[in-house]
Amino acid sequence: MTENLLSIGLGEMQISGNPDVVMVCYGLGSCIGISFYDPFARIGALAHIVLPDSSLARAGEAESKYANTCVPFVLDKLLQKGAKANRLVVKIAGGAQVLQVSGMKNRLDIGNRNIEAVREAVVKAGLTLTSQDVGGNFGRTMQFFIGTGKILIKTVGKGEKEL
């Protein structure tokens, strides 16, 4: 195996057409991993979204950090690399609320807001969400195999599944 493992941290994103590359978002809680894959061009991108809306963004922040700016930003990059929008398979995982604390619901319930914002951004960009594994109260690690487009979701105590 000559896999190249690319870890996508908070607010980051990567694009690759290298079939040996495996991209990973480790331990997604309220954050959302969003994968885009063109199975014909065999180009994929994975982004690690932290917050729903960039209206409160500070100067110089990455577009990929916010749901509303991430989707059009990544789409644009993919099109530049030769992907076609109508072939893109888009999948999301995450948006959980791992810490459930009464009295702090508003401060900690970012997961649900992220899910809504990502869905909205995907529709707005003219794309369709192919599959999703979101919500709940547990973390997810999202692995994206560029060679095949396969997405694996790993959890603690709830097993592993293909998305």
Add this chain to the structure above:
Amino acid sequence: MAGELDSDKLLKLGEVINRGLGQSGAVISEMTGLAMEIKAPRIEMIPLKEIAVIAGGPASVGVGLYQGITGDVDGHLLLFFSEQNAYSLVDLLLELPEGFTAGRGELGPMEYSALSELSNVTGSFFMNSLADLTGLEIIPSTPAVVLDMLGSILDNILAELSSKGDQALVAEAEFEGMSKGIRGCFLLLPTPEALEIILDRLGQGL
């Protein structure tokens, strides 16, 4: 923001945090019957992306004991133990034979309740100490105890902090029970506003 922190104030903050950690450590010792040593307390501004890394990496699986900080200041307090260390802690808290909980390989309601109590007591002691030394009203939230990947436990916290800055002040220390090799990581993450308020108080020569 990192370079702008007044080193005198930071030193004072360090003393205050160490005092609180001492209280928390003493309480863990009392509850577990295990001498707890607080090792290598560090207080620094760290990029949010690196916070999970200093506590073992976002993929590391363990138990997080969380309490939110409210009142005059907002922030987060997290104690993180690896899965095996958390099992050992439960054995001590519930006076079970060594290795019993690890043998079961899971945490039931009783185990969660014991860890929740530990979180409540250590967090409250820490925050009381901080409140006493700063004159601020500091109210701990109810505790949350979860077994999951560190990254996912920290996510909500980091998302909140990341709407205010790219880095956060992190007070990090290790609790180590010498005889059993139990180690835990303690993270105090105030919001930038909270940090400013606390440093202001300390600057007034309290």
